[in-house]
Amino acid sequence: MSEKPEDAAVTTSAQSDGAGPKPAAGTTLTKDAAPGETLLKVTGLQKHFPIRKGLLQRQVGAVRAVDGIDFEVKSGETLGVVGESGCGKSTMGRLITRLLEPTAGTVEFEGRDITHLGVSGMRPMRRDVQMIFQDPYSSLNPRHTIGTIIGAPFKLQGVTPEGGIKKEVQRLLSVVGLNPEHYNRYPHEFSGGQRQRIGIARALALNPKLVVADEPVSALDVSIQAQVVNLLDDLQQELGLTYVIIAHDLSVVRHVSDRIAVMYLGKIVELADRESLYKAPMHPYTKALMSAVPIPDPRRRAAKSERILLKGDVPSPISPPSGCRFHTRCWKATEICTTKEPPLLELKPGQQVACHHPENAEDQAPQDTVLLTAAKEAVELVPDAVVSADAAQKARAEATGEEPEDAK
Numbered sequence: 001m002s003e004k005p006e007d008a009a010v011t012t013s014a015q016s017d018g019a020g021p022k023p024a025a026g027t028t029l030t031k032d033a034a035p036g037e038t039l040l041k042v043t044g045l046q047k048h049f050p051i052r053k054g055l056l057q058r059q060v061g062a063v064r065a066v067d068g069i070d071f072e073v074k075s076g077e078t079l080g081v082v083g084e085s086g087c088g089k090s091t092m093g094r095l096i097t098r099l100l101e102p103t104a105g106t107v108e109f110e111g112r113d114i115t116h117l118g119v120s121g122m123r124p125m126r127r128d129v130q131m132i133f134q135d136p137y138s139s140l141n142p143r144h145t146i147g148t149i150i151g152a153p154f155k156l157q158g159v160t161p162e163g164g165i166k167k168e169v170q171r172l173l174s175v176v177g178l179n180p181e182h183y184n185r186y187p188h189e190f191s192g193g194q195r196q197r198i199g200i201a202r203a204l205a206l207n208p209k210l211v212v213a214d215e216p217v218s219a220l221d222v223s224i225q226a227q228v229v230n231l232l233d234d235l236q237q238e239l240g241l242t243y244v245i246i247a248h249d250l251s252v253v254r255h256v257s258d259r260i261a262v263m264y265l266g267k268i269v270e271l272a273d274r275e276s277l278y279k280a281p282m283h284p285y286t287k288a289l290m291s292a293v294p295i296p297d298p299r300r301r302a303a304k305s306e307r308i309l310l311k312g313d314v315p316s317p318i319s320p321p322s323g324c325r326f327h328t329r330c331w332k333a334t335e336i337c338t339t340k341e342p343p344l345l346e347l348k349p350g351q352q353v354a355c356h357h358p359e360n361a362e363d364q365a366p367q368d369t370v371l372l373t374a375a376k377e378a379v380e381l382v383p384d385a386v387v388s389a390d391a392a393q394k395a396r397a398e399a400t401g402e403e404p405e406d407a408k
């Protein structure tokens, strides 16, 4: 992560939830991989979950959760992955950590093909790649003390750290800003933010190289989200970690990512460095996602800009639309979009996009100019002021427990 958060949601101190001391600096957990080297390489990755029916459990279809994706993660960087609910982000995270077996494609870690490694082959790899889960309430066993939870990876790997497991767990607790004296407490004695710190400590136990964080802050209050995001940022700098951070909230990913991959229905539709993506998004879907993010800059508010609100629902990943999967919701869709799947191409240095008619770049199918009828009604342009007023009304309704106006 190269930039500290700017907005109010992400500027509070990483330690200000009363969770304890600052992460211990200068720990022994340093990495030896050279920054910028490819750590993880994913090629043609697919995961189709079979749908079975009847007594014989015959396969009648498949959920194409991840449907052919390619990307690399470089040592020391943070790759953000965004997209709407159900687009395959968690499945992708579980595939690259090898918690799921892919249907097709390859996963290479440090140049080694780990796609089909068995349990014993995976054991050393498990130390290098760890996952932080979305829900800090369900991901910690309520019957175990946090000492047992954070110490479990050592037992699973048959590793005894120098000084013993208890001492190492207490050190990890202090690294994530929790009180080492709380070793014997149970998860229910901690707040959501503190529980997520416990999940982070567990992920760090074996000194991993790559940490895949699946929506690490989405279950937390906005003020606590900032503290956990800052903690992840501090840890990356101190421990030389590489992150893949999954989020549906572009405002979180914006502040933590060096590069961002945008997913739609099992595919990557745009992959670019953060600056390029935010300055000049090329895929219409990215543009719509960004347009839906509240803008904290008062100068832009004054400009009375408009938000693009996508109207249609996300289609089913069981039978995704032909051609470009976004064509049923895209305001730029033409005939070619319904028949030919656009390849992911690098149209500007460091910016890959899969679109026949990209924004801010040369048209890839200039001969195809007639908009589909549905495209003309695919989006609604709503002035910023209306969206902000609507959001404020919803927030008021939430605070007071009343129904918002539009729900009545």
Ligand SMILES: Nc1ncnc2c1ncn2[C@@H]1O[C@H](COP(=O)(O)OP(=O)(O)OP(=O)(O)O)[C@@H](O)[C@H]1O
Pocket: 049, 063, 064, 065, 083, 084, 085, 086, 087, 088, 089, 090, 091, 092, 248, 317
């Ligand atoms: N074990 C499974 N069996 C069948 N279908 C699954 C399974 N896991 C996920 N899916 C389906 O795969 C698709 C992608 O799911 P996934 O959880 O990866 O999406 P996501 O982008 O992480 O969504 P969210 O933002 O809601 O977490 C969804 O349609 C989901 O219902």
Ligand code: SF4
Pocket: 283, 284, 285, 324, 325, 326, 327, 328, 330, 331, 332, 333, 334, 337, 342, 354, 355, 356, 357, 358
């Ligand atoms: S390929 Fe066509 S439908 Fe798909 S995003 Fe581009 S313009 Fe829209």
Ligand SMILES: [Mg+2]
Pocket: 089, 090, 091, 214
């Ligand atoms: Mg998910």
